[in-house]
Amino acid sequence: MLCQKLYPEGKPKALTFSYDDGVIQDVRLSELFNRYGVKATFNLNSGLDSGSWWEREGAKIRRLSLEEMRPVYAGHEIAVHSSTHPHLEELDERRLYAELYDDRKTLAARFGCAVEGMALPFGSWNEAVRSAIEKLGFRYCRTTVSHHSFALPEDLLTWGATCHHKDPLLPALAGQFRETEQELALFYVWGHSFEFDMQQNWQVMEDFLQKTAGCSDTWYATNGEVAAYLTAIRRLIVGEDFFINPTGTDLWVRVSGETLRIPAGAWVSCGA
Template identity: 45%
Template sequence: MGIIINRFPNGRKKALTLSYDDGVNQDKRLVSIFNKYDLKGTFNLNSGIQSENNYWINQGKTIRRMNIDEIEEVYKGHEIAIHSLTHPHLEDLPKEMLITEIFEDRKNLEKVFGYPVRGMAYPYGTYNEKVLDVMKICGVEYSRTVNSHEKVNLPENFLEWHPTCHHTNPRLMEITKNFIESEFRSMSLLYVWGHSYEFDVDENWELIQEFCETVSNNNSIWYATNIEIIDYLKALDNLRYSADCGIVYNPTAISLWISADEKSIEIKSGETVKIK
């Protein structure tokens, strides 16, 4: 029996996930582009200031948040995650305020969207051990940082999930094309993040259009939200193997995929499969 390697759904080796912050009006245009190319995004919102009255000017462009009664329809089909209640530097706050910023944002978003909100992105990308401790208490299962590494690795720590790159990275398309063209042995993840208002400020909506067109409609890539990636990776960790790895049992609620002797194998929910 050869080496057993985990795979994404349908035996794929590659996945793409996207993350955008702040719940601004420009998200409407971004979501429409994602929808056009059947891509999935995770959008990180600040429910305490989710109003058109909250806006700022950046290089002459108005950046205005959407009203909270708009967001359910705008983000349909995509994931919503926490970005804190009012977008402060979380590490500066006492623990009591930290709990409010994270837990109340989660509760507010769950009331709007009707499902458990389990992910987050750090406002300003800043955090410390105190923030990590509170996030665990508040039921946060992953959080995206702003520490891009230009790699396509899986996250080592879900609460410090470092993305591949920001969309303003001048190497974005080079990284993307290398990801598409490379033949990886292990599972690989391209994770791009940003703010949709930056396309207005930089006057380069054609960049995200080109990116989406380039990565879309590729059978070798699994297009997933952040939480779908996390749930799948956690489920893979729950596979149970016999001592000689010749038998595998899937106790989870979803189908999982592995590769043995370079052959893709599906292990359905509740199923026990003989690998050899």
């Protein structure tokens, strides 16, 4: 049967953000996200000290302490960025696993929640890194590759973004996103919040949110929520005149102009 897959509540599009390193500028960024009602994933290094400042291109940067992090990241997703931000592909196996496992364990204990995703430090990886991420059971892992499209990842463990926030194509892509009819269109933006101070371009994000937030056809979700939903909807069984949802997640489709919710575990007929 011909059907269009949809996001939760029957929304055809999704927007998600991913920001790295857990720095002081995340305070302003999360306030901005909260004001516009969008959701983000923040990728944190739990093994690095929050006490010391450094300067980069005029931006004063330090990592947030645990006490500072809790309110800043409330309502968003916390994900792994390795304990100490090394080039993972240069590590021996023992240290590689420790960098990922320890960060995940520490973040889960600190925030009292499951930590299921990650973003690669420096965006660099090799097969040994991907294999470690898979064996440790991560649901998804973000690279730093921009594909300038609204396409979904074939491999959630090497998940590229639509673009970085400083990409000159960002405004044009935001316009295309409003118009697109692509199935399960996903706009995925990544970056570091300290770059807004470095380039003094907070307005770029404000402009982007003005164009993309508050739309009734868009699901505003964390990376983890998007990954979980994609994993589920890829398992939907589409028959001649029925659906079977073998997952624990309610799924949504559009058939003959009607939006249909297929409850978790349900068989749903849509015959005449």
